[in-house]
Amino acid sequence: MSTPTEEVSSENYNSAEHSPLLSEIEASLEDGKLPLKAFNDETVHELELERLFSREWIFIGHESEVPEEGDYARRYIAGDPFIFIRDMNGEIQVLFDSCRHRGTKLCRAEQGNTSHFRCPYHGWTYKNDGELVGVPQKEVAFKNLDQSEHGLHSAPRVDSYAGLVFASLSDAGESLEEHLGEFTWYLDIQFKLPDGGMEVIGEPHRWVAETNWKTGADNFAGDSYHTGFAHHSIKQLGLGGDDTVGVAGAGETKDRHIHCNGHTTSTRMVEGEDVFMTYPDEIVDLFNPDNVTSEQYTAAKEALSFTGSVFPNLAFLNFGDITDDPNKDVTGFLGLRKWRPLGPNKTEIWSWALAPKRASEETKERIYKVYMSNFGPTGNFEQDDVSIWNGITDVADSTFASQHNLELNYQMGTEQMSEVAYDEQWPGPGTVYAINLEEVGMQKFHDQWFDHLSTPLETSRRPERSECAGSSECELPEDGE
Amino acid sequence: MVNSMAVNEEQTAEIEQFLCKERVERFLYEEAALLDRREQKAWLSLLDEDIEYKAPLRITREHTNDNFSSSAYYFDEDYGSLKARVQRFESEYAWSERPPSRTRRFVSNVRASKRDDGTVEAKSYLLLYYGQGDSESYTFLAGRRKDVLRPDGETFTIAKRDVYLDHAVPKIDKISVFL
Numbered sequence: 001m002s003t004p005t006e007e008v009s010s011e012n013y014n015s016a017e018h019s020p021l022l023s024e025i026e027a028s029l030e031d032g033k034l035p036l037k038a039f040n041d042e043t044v045h046e047l048e049l050e051r052l053f054s055r056e057w058i059f060i061g062h063e064s065e066v067p068e069e070g071d072y073a074r075r076y077i078a079g080d081p082f083i084f085i086r087d088m089n090g091e092i093q094v095l096f097d098s099c100r101h102r103g104t105k106l107c108r109a110e111q112g113n114t115s116h117f118r119c120p121y122h123g124w125t126y127k128n129d130g131e132l133v134g135v136p137q138k139e140v141a142f143k144n145l146d147q148s149e150h151g152l153h154s155a156p157r158v159d160s161y162a163g164l165v166f167a168s169l170s171d172a173g174e175s176l177e178e179h180l181g182e183f184t185w186y187l188d189i190q191f192k193l194p195d196g197g198m199e200v201i202g203e204p205h206r207w208v209a210e211t212n213w214k215t216g217a218d219n220f221a222g223d224s225y226h227t228g229f230a231h232h233s234i235k236q237l238g239l240g241g242d243d244t245v246g247v248a249g250a251g252e253t254k255d256r257h258i259h260c261n262g263h264t265t266s267t268r269m270v271e272g273e274d275v276f277m278t279y280p281d282e283i284v285d286l287f288n289p290d291n292v293t294s295e296q297y298t299a300a301k302e303a304l305s306f307t308g309s310v311f312p313n314l315a316f317l318n319f320g321d322i323t324d325d326p327n328k329d330v331t332g333f334l335g336l337r338k339w340r341p342l343g344p345n346k347t348e349i350w351s352w353a354l355a356p357k358r359a360s361e362e363t364k365e366r367i368y369k370v371y372m373s374n375f376g377p378t379g380n381f382e383q384d385d386v387s388i389w390n391g392i393t394d395v396a397d398s399t400f401a402s403q404h405n406l407e408l409n410y411q412m413g414t415e416q417m418s419e420v421a422y423d424e425q426w427p428g429p430g431t432v433y434a435i436n437l438e439e440v441g442m443q444k445f446h447d448q449w450f451d452h453l454s455t456p457l458e459t460s461r462r463p464e465r466s467e468c469a470g471s472s473e474c475e476l477p478e479d480g481e
Numbered sequence: 482m483v484n485s486m487a488v489n490e491e492q493t494a495e496i497e498q499f500l501c502k503e504r505v506e507r508f509l510y511e512e513a514a515l516l517d518r519r520e521q522k523a524w525l526s527l528l529d530e531d532i533e534y535k536a537p538l539r540i541t542r543e544h545t546n547d548n549f550s551s552s553a554y555y556f557d558e559d560y561g562s563l564k565a566r567v568q569r570f571e572s573e574y575a576w577s578e579r580p581p582s583r584t585r586r587f588v589s590n591v592r593a594s595k596r597d598d599g600t601v602e603a604k605s606y607l608l609l610y611y612g613q614g615d616s617e618s619y620t621f622l623a624g625r626r627k628d629v630l631r632p633d634g635e636t637f638t639i640a641k642r643d644v645y646l647d648h649a650v651p652k653i654d655k656i657s658v659f660l
């Protein structure tokens with residue numbers, strides 16, 4: 001099996017202003033590198049908003065966060081505010097949080113439950129599916145307003161997989177199914193294994209770090225190399241086992257890095273053993289072989305951990321052999337994270353903890369506690385990651401970096417750097433490295449990122465009303481009668 | 482006679498209350514100074530072994546300014562997990578505190594009241610300056626705390642602490658300090 005770096009065409013560069021920057025990036029990518037300045041550059045950030053975040057499938061939330069009709073949570077696609085809500089028909093909607101009259105935001109809470117949103121400015125009222133149902137003084141003030149044409153805008157496309165809800169700001173492009181492709185084989189292991197499904201515990205952590213969103217994405221796209229060093233304190237203290245936080249490639253575990261349909265996952269496994277991410281028996285009992293294929297079940301059984309990245313800015317970790325206190329039992333936990341870009345050097349990190357819905361409250365609490373002790377702003381792992389990441393941000397906008405085109409190295413795992421071995425027997429899809437020392441997964445992330453950045457958007461179209469999002473009959477609201 | 486006895490009792494109660502508050506303040510100030518001096522092991526000795534130490538997430542709701550999660554936390558600690566955090570900060574690989582941060586904890590608005598079980602409920606405000614390295618940037622964390630303190634002679638140990646941060650979304654790379 002080979003892993004050619006996809007050729008990226010530069011024909012599409014549309015503007016003389018961007019083309020030197022893009023050519024520079026392209027030249028670096030061809031050599032398995034990336035310009036340092038890509039991690040703190042205003043133009044790159046603007047291109048990302050315009051050409052990547054406005055086009056790709058962006059994670060919004062997990063269905064279990066809005067279990068009841070009317071439940072909602074405020075969510076964002078980069079800078080844009082949306083309302084993630086379950087309407088009165090039980091359907092999930094992702095509505096743009098802006099009144100159709102004069103634009104102000106309607107949602108004044110981080111989350112809650114409501115049947116309607118009433119605009120604070122002039123009182124237009126919308127049902128929780130976005131339909132405009134009330135216009136004060138309509139007969140006098142707005143007698144010809146067609147209410148059915150003035151519902152809240154929906155995100156142009158909304159779709160979900162295994163409880164994970166995504167939205168896209170673009171009404172064209174590949175479907176979520178195409179976007180995830182065969183990578184669902186790996187998502188199934190994390191999200192479909194237990195009877196009753198997974199649910200989010202509590203509310204997500206959110207905090208704003210002085211780092212570029214791509215640094216987090218890089219880290220989850222197969223940076224097993226950092227674990228033994230950046231997180232050495234975890235091992236020293238006995239908070240994590242050797243196999244989980246030991247030096248990559250040095251242990252007895254069966255380590256794999258997998259690239260699949262533009263997404264990546266890495267795993268550490270103990271062949272032939274019943275590991276199940278070291279979840280307590282109560283959880284393992286909920287893992288039902290009928291919910292997945294026997295190959296997926298075996299992979300889950302042998303796994304100590306799965307870490308992965310869904311392009312562009314969603315990541316997960318199903319992490320085992322970890323605790324909050326060396327005198328307490330280890331467990332696994334499933335975390336989801338989203339890197340929300342707020343600027344070239346600013347990222348709002350969102351981090352969720354999940355557990356099987358049918359687990360006991362006590363076990364959920366324990367899983368949450370171990371998650372929180374290790375990830376999130378106070379996490380023993382994450383504290384160290386983020387304080388290292390912001391060091392990249394600091395140097396990325398240096399004069400030196402841009403004048404001398406300093407480049408970062410992602411060549412590990414390429415023929416020029418090491419002997420590369422693939423696992424031809426692996427039962428799942430994708431390109432499977434038989435070692436966890438490779439950075440080609442990150443290269444793939446960069447290639448896709450570059451593909452977006454170098455492809456101008458088509459002329460933007462007017463968004464459609466929520467009811468007809470995605471269908472072609474009702475593209476443009478008609479004016480008047 | 483009857484009247485002045487009543488006055489005396491009232492005064493005694495007030496003096497006792499005053500003394501209690503004075504002692505609580507002294508304790509909280511010393512505790513803050515200890516943490517600011519990074520004497521975290523000494524700080525650990527102020528905690529009861531059955532301590533509950535929590536900082537829930539603040540959740541913005543429409544009709545209240547003071548709403549906190551009942552299941553999501555920045556900290557949900559017991560003695561063992563706090564001890565592990567303290568020990569971790571001593572590792573030269575605990576990068577979040579390399580170099581060690583400079584902190585200044587401003588404790589104010591202290592209110593104390595005795596509880597029936599002999600413990601003392603202590604409420605306080607906390608403003609924490611956080612700076613690190615040679616950078617000009619710094620940040621503040623602000624919040625209120627509700628402690629349950631166990632009297633120990635003229636001082637106390639901490640049986641329970643709830644920290645309610647004021648931030649909806651903390652603007653800080655990581656929270657690598659005790660609150």
Ligand code: FES
Pocket residue numbers: 099100101102103104119120121122123124
């Ligand atoms: S802006 Fe919403 S009703 Fe006028």
Ligand SMILES: [Fe+2]
Pocket residue numbers: 219226227230231381385
């Ligand atoms: Fe890490």
